[in-house]
Amino acid sequence: MTIAAIGLGSMGQGAARSLLKAGHAVVGVDPSPAARAAFEQAGGTAVARAADIPQGTTAVLVLTVNAAQARASLFGPEGCAPRLAPGAILIVSATMAPADARALAADAAAQGLLYLDAPVSGGSKAANAGTMTVMASGPEAAFAAAAPVLDAVAAKVWKLGAEAGLGATMKVTHQLLAGVHIAVAAEAMALAIKAGLDPEQVYGVVTGAAGNSWMFENRMAHVLAGDETPHSAVNIFVKDLGLVEAMARDAQSPVPLAAQAMQLFIAAAAQGHGGKDDAFVIRAYQAMTGIKLPGEG
Structure with a gap:
């Protein structure tokens, strides 16, 4: 599974490393040279822009600060959407208002992409250990597609319903x-x-x-x-x-x-x-x- 991990901050860095430990091919995305260097030292590949991820990427884990950054990284002028495989899964874990999650899910559906509204908790320690708690909502197809990613980063995944925004x-x-x-x-x-x-x-x-x-x-x-x-x-x-x-x-x-x-x-x-x-x-x-x-x- 080829995964893009967008946002290599305190939580994203640990989650991306947990994905590496699980054997996935992971490309980290972050504008910070220091964050990219840290991920590369852990054995990953890193790029500055979401638009530079490999063509045909099958999953995206988004751990940006807010909804605006998540939207820009997915659907903005330098977003990753054109690089994704058909039917790819977007696992969006940024903390945001429910309305923003619903809007992102609608945009993903319009482009034939699966979307899981999947905020996380546990801090940098749990992210590094692959033991975060995920509070997620979305259709069963999204949960199924996201399972390899969630298995690598989470100890517990709560399924809160089929509608984006509940997470x-x-x-x-x-x-x-x-x-x-x-x-x-x-x-x-x-x-x-x-x-x-x-x-x-x-x-x-x-x-x-x-x-x-x-x-x-x-x-x-x-x-x-x-x-x-x-x-x-x-x-x-x-x-x-x-x-x-x-x-x-x-x-x-x-x-x-x-x-x-x-x-x-x-x-x-x-x-x-x-x-x-x-x-x-x-x-x-x-x-x-x-x-x-x-x-x-």
Whole structure:
């Protein structure tokens, strides 16, 4: 199976490498020379433009930042659609609004291509291990065509229905929880530091007690290490919580906690931290309280 992996960021790089490990012929696509070089060092082939993938490619895995990038990489002037084999499968895993997923699926169908609305979760660690969670929707023919790709990158594939947009709806719902959990983890750690507790002890107590969450355990470890490497950046949650608010408006369902969390991510981004790891939304609390984070003396 010849697969194009579009987007070699923290998740896409790992997913593309997992496809290589499974024995597939994989071409990575990313405008970043560093991202392409990293994938080539892992044994893959990489190109800068989606339009440069091999003719007759049979599957495309899209892990771009947003819907606009996904659309451009598939159907834009430098998109890959003209290079694809008839009936090729598009597995689109970018986080986007449900309406955008439905529009992309319609465009794919018009060109005789299969489309799977397939957002993912698990972070860069799961992507590298081939153990992501996929929340997907689409026709059975799309699931069948995508199976070799999904087998290589995922530990669990949820089939949410036959209509594009259901996968995107699930991912936006998931991001409400993820964003709020990160923000409240930062809030708790900031309060503990301000009140005089040792952050290492706070981490130990919480991760062994009922107040723990996956996000607290994962993200506050980054804060303790002072590691701002963006495994997932603050700006991602500015975008994703914006999708939550938009979906909530359409559904006429209130999301006050998500709205407050989004303001904290916006504040951190406004302070210049948008490109840093999302755990460093704690910088917004630091600006308000004057606390010193671990390693700052």
